[in-house]
Amino acid sequence: MANCLLLLGALDKTREPNRDGPINQGFKKTVAFLRFSQGRSTRTSFLILDAQSVKNTDTAENSGYDGGKKIKGIKRTLAVDNQGLPQGIHVTTGDVSDRDAASSLLMLHADQFDLVQRIMVDGGYTGDKFASLVGNSIGADVIIAKQSDLKHGHVTPQRWVIERSFGWLEKCRRLWKNCERKLHTSTMMITLAFLRFMLK
Template identity: 50%
Template sequence: MPGNPLEIQESLKNQVGAAREKQGRKACSTFLIVDAQSVKNSDTAGQKGYDAGKKVSGIKRHIAVDTQGFPHAVAVTTAEVTDRQGALEALKRCRSGLGRVKRLLCDSGYTGDPFAEGVQDILGKHVTVQIAKRSELHTFKVMPKRWSVERSFAWLEKNRRLWKNCERRLNTSLQFIHLAFLALLLRRS
């Protein structure tokens, strides 16, 4: 059983690759969907920030998933970190397993040339960033392919320990996210 945080991350990467190969796909995806989720802190949590857009005091989970909802890049930051900065941090952390990525799909929180240039600096000049735009303001509509990242966040929310952030350190929250996805993938295999 892995105990080192890098071993846990490597185990997750291997399980994601195995799950994709079981479906007849290559271990690393060429298309990723990026999003962030703000999570409230409990009283015992150590590090926190304030996300003014969502009015949440706590942390942010940044995740890049394939169309199956399997995580390829994950990062945890304080809530005041922008979606763009957090996504770049997640991609940097997991850069070694993202060599085949050609396209990233993001929501409107990731607009701007600095983000696209940052992605290209990390993953290569061949990567394109596509922004999924909503057609009408303030109406709910399922956006094609974007729902898979929301489903991944819903999978995380099924873990009692991840409903709120109770951890004193961001790295501990990150490891619990890795363990939650590992448990999900192991149940499926």
């Protein structure tokens, strides 16, 4: 199975992103199947959203400096359900704000999120502008994780779920840094890593 995923990646590596391509279709069907096998609806009504900044290698063409995390590279934004299964992936340069990257992800996947009622985020996503954009784009409410927990270094149970999802990516050595030339290739490699993990 891993060899098949690598072959699909090689076939798509030079292409621009295609949401109807074989990798994305397989990804969506796998997530839906896993949710269904757990006795849940194939589409979620609750999302947890966060971003991770990652350093580039010399081969990467796209780069930006994340002043908050002091990292020059790219930013990976994930939306997951309450089991940590990925529902949306978006990659930008590191200088894009967390709110702007999240807004782009939600608009990009708006057709998949029409049943979403609530989105949990951390304090980096506070503000009426982001809440209004979420409401206007997918009709969901924004829930901010408790600041008291965040200040004391505690991770609320639901916020811990997305930290675990990022941890799954760390099991793939290629994703320890961003070594892809194009942003859409970075997105594809994250998708393949999640696919490989879910199909084990």
